Amino acid sequence: MFIHSGITETIGRTPVVRLRRLAPGGGLYAKLESANPGGSVKDRMALAMIEAAERSGALRPGQTVVEASSGNTGIALAMVCAARGYPLVVVMGEQFSVERRRLMRFLGARVVLTPAHLKGSGMVDKARELAETHGWFWCRQFENQANAEVHERHTGPEIAAAFAGRRLDYVVLGAGTGGSLRGIGRALRRLRPDTRIVVAEPDNAPLLAGGRPQPSQGSHPDFRPHxxxxWTPDFIPLHTAAALTEDLVYRILPVSGEQALAGSRDLARREGILAGITAGASVAAGLRLLDEQPDAEVLCLLPDTGERYLSMPLFDDIGQDMDAEEWAISRSSPGARFDAPTPGAATSAAAAAATPAPTPVDEPALRWFEAAVRDPRQPVVAFTLAWCEFSWSLRKLFEHIGLPYRAVDLDAPALRQAGLDLPLRALLHIRTGQPTLPQVFIGGQHLGGCTETMAAFRSGELARRVTAAGLDAGAWPALEPEQFLPRWRQRRETVA
Known part of the structure; x- marks a missing residue:
């Protein structure tokens, strides 16, 4: 133990832990990048980019730094800039978790939000525009060479040192900006040529597995919300493309959103490791490798901590009030209870309380669509995306009021494999006049998207349509449907 001269000296040298309960019979390990002082692997890159800019003279004392980030890079830059005395502006899509923007602001950064439908490329365009307008230093994390170099100099060698004298068959990680993928891949090719790099990728956004090139402008055609x-922005970053060109990737494994969420929860409840959704995805891919090769030795890179996902689906089933089991525990002894007086004290009054352009419709898609929306057994059909927040909002409303419905996830791997995903989206665009999802049909007739459906619930139109389709709408509870919208939409920031 010794005294560091500043917080940035504590970045790196993160621990490797064996996951004994998740893989009791196999060699599954995790490198905990949450042990970095900013809570994620992005601390390494943030420091490297700032130091490289200082050395080159691209960043002057007191100059404002600007970068586009979904959160972890922004938090890491906020920490480094606070320690080095640079003002920071982070450009962030409004759809990303509220905790992240609050952490950045707490560290002194300014956070400029961009509309959700512009996706990751919209954030990057805004950061570029702000840098050009104000003369700020733009980090360019998706193409900055310091991004890959820091992982080649440090993260990769740390992995090699941890497994010195031991087998290490696979390292599993996501692509993200491509910096850790490219840098670790280069280092291990030199230091551990026996170790193979496996990239985990969202199964509904197969930008790498699909093999289609990145367009010169706009989003990649295979991107879907996840x-x-x-991980996996709506484009293939320079470092990721270079890692593929340099033949650093041995295999690409698809991971579903459900598997990623389950992996994160298993890390917490079975290993005591608080990690994010991408960490759960890495572990899910690692377990799949062990299923295929039980004697393998697999290291998963866990990019961040789980606390920055509190407003996301990862914590959807985690309540802040006591549940029935916890109330029973409370009542199992007489003291300090909400529902009974405490001797010598007053009685407590508390109680439990993004879209492809339309194309000509082909006949298989038309037949599939007509059969789905005109099925009398399921008159309510919602065309959705599995990981679209407005699709989640619609599902929550329908489930809360007990409305039976069929959800057709247009980014489901089965539809994509059948070649129906894009034709169905094009058909929906033509039929509804709307390029967005979700879209709801009742009894074969179009009702509208998420907000239109919520407005129809308030006005009684939804109940009338449902009743006409032969379903019972008589017992629906009275509620404000907007409560199911994403929190960032409920609390949209306004211009002063």
């Missing part, structure tokens, strides 16, 4: 923040 819950793995920081």
């Amino acid at each position: 819950p793995m923040q920081g």
Whole structure:
């Protein structure tokens, strides 16, 4: 133990932990990048980019730094800039978790939000525009060479040192900006040529597995919303493309959103490791490798901590009030209870309380669509995306009022494999006049998207349509449907 001269000296040298309960019969390990002082692997890159800019003279004392980030890079830069005395502006899509923007602001950064439908590329465009307008230093994390170099100099060698004299068959990680992928891949090719790099990728956004090139402008055609923040933006970054060109990637494994969420929860409840959704995705891919090769030795890179996902689906089933079991525990002894007086004290009054352009419709898609929306057994059909927040909002409303419905996830791997995903989206665009999802049909007739459906619930139109389709709408509870909208939409920031 010794005294560091500043917080940035504590970045790196993160621990490797064996996951004994998740893989009791196999060699599954995790490198905990949450042990960095800013809570994520992005601390390494943030410091490297700032130091490289200082050395080159691109960043002057007191100059404002600007960067686009879904959160972890922004938090890391906020920490480094606070320690080095640079003002920071982070450009962030409004759809990303509220905790992240609050952490950045707490560290002194300014956070400029961009509309959700512009996706990751919209954030990057705004950061570029702000840098050009004000003369700020733009980090360019997706193409900055310091991003990959820091992982080649430090993260990769740390992995090699941890497994010195031991087998290490696979390292599993996500692509993200491509910096850790490219840097670790280069280092291990030199230091551990026996170790192979496996990239985990959202199964509904197969930008790498699909093999289609990145367009010169706009989003990649295979991008769909997914819950793995920081992984797979709506474009293929320079470092990621270079890692593929340099043949650093042995295999690409698809991971579903459900698997990623389950992996994160298992890390917490079975290993005591608080980690994010991308960490759960890495572990899910690692377990799949062990299923295929039980004697393998697998290291998963866990990019961040779980606390910055409190407002995301990862914590949807985690309540802040006591549940029935906790109330029973409370009542199992007489003291300090909400529902009984405490001797010598007053009685407590508390109680439990993004879209492809339309194309000509092909006949298979038309037949599939007509069969779905005109099925009398399921008159309510919602065309959705599995990880679109407005699709979640619609599901929550329908489930809360007990409305039976069929959800057709247009980014489901089965539809994509059948070649129906894009034709169905094009058909929906033509039929509804709207390029967005979700879209709801009742009894074969179009009702509208998420907000239109909520307005129809308030006005009684939804109940009338449902009743006409032969379903019972008589027992629906009275509620404000907007409570199911994403929190960032409920609390949209306004211009002063």
